[in-house]
Amino acid sequence: MRALFVVLKPLCFLALLGYCPSATIRPKEGWQVYSSAQDADGRCICTVVAPEQNLCSRDAKSRQLRQLLEKIQNMSQSIEVLNLRTQRDFQYVMKMESQMKGLRSKFRQIESNRRTLLTKNFQELKGKMNELQPLIPVLEQYKTDATLISQFKEEIRNLSLVLTAIQEEIGAYDYEELQQRVLSLEGRLRNCMNKLTCGKLMKITGPITVKTSGTRFGAWMTDPQASPKNNKVWYMDSYTNNKIVREYKSVSDFVAGVESRTYNLPFHWAGTNHVVYNGSLYYNKYQSNIIVRYSFESGRVMTQRALESAGFHNVYPYTWGGFSDIDLMADELGLWAIYATNQNAGNIVISQLDPLTIQVLNSWNTEYSKRNAGESFMICGTLYITNSHLTGAKVYYSYSTKTSTYEYMDIPIHNQYFHMSMLDYNARDRALYGWNNGHQVLFNVTLFHIIKTDDES
Numbered sequence: 263m264r265a266l267f268v269v270l271k272p273l274c275f276l277a278l279l280g281y282c283p284s285a286t287i288r289p290k291e292g293w294q295v296y297s298s299a300q301d302a303d304g305r306c307i308c309t310v311v312a313p314e315q316n317l318c319s320r321d322a323k324s325r326q327l328r329q330l331l332e333k334i335q336n337m338s339q340s341i342e343v344l345n346l347r348t349q350r351d352f353q354y355v356m357k358m359e360s361q362m363k364g365l366r367s368k369f370r371q372i373e374s375n376r377r378t379l380l381t382k383n384f385q386e387l388k389g390k391m392n393e394l395q396p397l398i399p400v401l402e403q404y405k406t407d408a409t410l411i412s413q414f415k416e417e418i419r420n421l422s423l424v425l426t427a428i429q430e431e432i433g434a435y436d437y438e439e440l441q442q443r444v445l446s447l448e449g450r451l452r453n454c455m456n457k458l459t460c461g462k463l464m465k466i467t468g469p470i471t472v473k474t475s476g477t478r479f480g481a482w483m484t485d486p487q488a489s490p491k492n493n494k495v496w497y498m499d500s501y502t503n504n505k506i507v508r509e510y511k512s513v514s515d516f517v518a519g520v521e522s523r524t525y526n527l528p529f530h531w532a533g534t535n536h537v538v539y540n541g542s543l544y545y546n547k548y549q550s551n552i553i554v555r556y557s558f559e560s561g562r563v564m565t566q567r568a569l570e571s572a573g574f575h576n577v578y579p580y581t582w583g584g585f586s587d588i589d590l591m592a593d594e595l596g597l598w599a600i601y602a603t604n605q606n607a608g609n610i611v612i613s614q615l616d617p618l619t620i621q622v623l624n625s626w627n628t629e630y631s632k633r634n635a636g637e638s639f640m641i642c643g644t645l646y647i648t649n650s651h652l653t654g655a656k657v658y659y660s661y662s663t664k665t666s667t668y669e670y671m672d673i674p675i676h677n678q679y680f681h682m683s684m685l686d687y688n689a690r691d692r693a694l695y696g697w698n699n700g701h702q703v704l705f706n707v708t709l710f711h712i713i714k715t716d717d718e719s
Contacts, residue, residue, distance in 0.1 A: 330421055460594055460642030461709030463657065466675045469696060469703035473517050476500070479534055479584055479683040482516075482702045486592055486690040487540040494522075501534050501584040501683070502548060509558070516702075527556060528563055532574065534684040534697060535589035539597055539617060546588040549575050553590065553599065553620050567620040569613070571603040578602035578632040582651040582683055587632075593640040594689045600645065602632035610635065612645050612663060628661045628668060637685035639694060641709070648675060651682045675705065 476499040483496055495516040497508040505527040510516040530548035537544050542564065543556045551572040555565040572588055578601065579586040589600040597615045599622075602608050612626040628645070636648040636655050649658035657673040677698065684697035687707070694705035 330425055462644070463641055463646055463660070463671075463673060463707060464710045465708040466657065466673055466694065466705050467708070468694075468705040469676060469678055469698065470705075471678070471701050471703050472513065473702045474700060475519075475702065476697075476700055478681065478700050480697045480700075481534040481536050481684045481686075482697065483536070483538050483686060483695055484513075484688060484691065485538045485541065486688050488690070496538050496543065498531065498534070498536060498545075501586070502532060503530060505530050507543065525556075525558065525561065527554075529554060532585035533579070533587065533589070534584065535586055535591070535600075535686075537590045537592050537597070537686065539592045542617070544590045544597065544620075546574070546585075546590065548585070551588065551601075553588070553615075555617075555620055565618065565620050569599055569601060569622070571605055572599075572601040572611075573603065573608070573632075578608055580632070580638075580651060581634065581636050582681070584683060586683075589638060591638075591640050591686050592689065593642060593687055595640075595643045598640050598645075600638055600640075608632055610638070610645070610647070610661075612640075612661065614663070624663075626661065626663050626666060630659050630661070630668075637682055639685055639687040641687050641689075641707070646671075646673075648682075648685070651677075653677050653680050655682065678703070 476497075479501040480497070480499040482498070484494065485492065488494065493512045495510040495513055497510070497516065498504070499506075507525040507527060508521050509523040509525065510520065511522045515522065525543075527543075527545075531545045532548040532550075533546055535546070538558075541557065541559055543554075543558065545554055545556070546552070547554050547566065551569045551574040552566050553569055554563055556562070557564045569588060574585070574587045576583055576585055577587060580589075587601060591598050591600065595614070597617045599613045599615055601611055601613070603611055606627045608631055610628045610630050610632050612628065614623045614625075615621065616623055630647055634649070636651040638645055638647040640646075643663045645661045645663070646657045647659040647661075648655045650656075655675050655677050657671050657675060659668060660671055661668040679699035679701045681699040682696060683699075684695070686695050687693075688695055691704075692707060692709075694707060696703045696705060
């Protein structure tokens with residue numbers, strides 16, 4: 263799933279949105295600025311630099327040109343087949359012509375001397391006719407194929423005229439050159455998207471129900487660090503008394519229930535707030551504040567470390583309980599742990615972790631009670647907290663680790679199935695994964711971005 267600003271259609275989509283006067287990019291000479299996405303208030307979310315010539319119409323012509331070229335190629339193949347068939351049929355026609363000449367000669371003999379007409383002649387004539395009978399349908403097919411070839415030739419002539427007109431309209435750009443211009447623009451789009459790695463949460467839409475399975479509580483996830491071709495899904499049912507992780511090769515396999523592998527963890531997990539990051543599963547060991555790093559590749563625990571002072575075993579859970587004291591998550595900036603301590607009066611502590619050693623790199627103390635939080639997730643180094651796990655929940659509070667500041671928010675989140683026991687952001691998919699009362703769901707997020715040029719960064 264991709265957020266709104268990810269679903270960008272090169273070229274024509276840009277022109278539809280038009281020029282965004284609030285953009286901060288200073289375009290190079292000979293180029294225009296187009297807005298590729300805006301938020302509900304009309305503010306620019308993404309800015310893309312595009313050629314000043316209207317390549318949208320050219321792109322449409324290029325698409326038409328490509329379709330015509332494909333059509334001509336298909337026609338050429340059809341003509342080739344017809345030619346082979348007509349060559350074969352022509353041999354039959356030649357044979358038929360020879361036999362017709364023989365019949366004509368026989369008829370002349372009969373006409374010249376009717377008195378000598380005997381039974382033998384009739385039998386011979388009948389045999390000749392029988393030989394000719396199967397060739398009549400072949401002759402008919404030959405005539406049909408000849409007509410088709412004629413029609414094809416006429417259509418190719420018409421297409422050639424259209425192609426010539428398109429080439430004249432495109433001007434100096436041939437199709438290959440135009441395609442390179444398109445690829446260049448797509449490269450600029452990708453560069454723009456690279457600038458969109460971080461932003462402020464503006465809206466949550468959905469959910470999309472992917473599957474209904476398992477108990478009321480659980481977790482499912484993909485690896486935000488995986489390659490685009492790796493779409494494995496991991497599934498962990500229940501919040502305790504379980505050590506089985508189910509792996510699926512893709513979301514479609516997950517929906518179909520086609521498992522590719524299962525893992526039997528060495529320790530039971532606590533809660534539902536696990537995360538897969540760069541090929542490893544990070545989870546809270548049951549009845550402890552120990553974080554376990556389990557490698558799927560090696561099938562063994564690589565690291566385990568206690569999160570100092572972190573409450574566990576329903577001391578500081580989310581509002582729904584379920585041993586959800588320690589919430590592990592990942593975003594664009596790395597791996598995080600969300601928990602509460604006595605030293606911070608039961609309020610949420612944010613710690614960034616080293617993915618290999620699970621050592622705390624840095625920590626931030628918030629003033630939001632962990633027990634009053636429904637769920638939370640990190641986007642671009644900012645923690646977003648919902649005020650409930652039930653119907654009517656909304657993102658109520660956020661804390662930025664970049665500025666060490668907080669703000670109150672009011673972003674609704676549709677709790678379709680009335681009980682949310684897991685909510686995690688996936689930076690690769692730019693979506694929220696949720697476990698909503700035995701339903702595995704996805705939420706789309708809209709982020710607001712301020713883009714700087716390379717000169718300004």
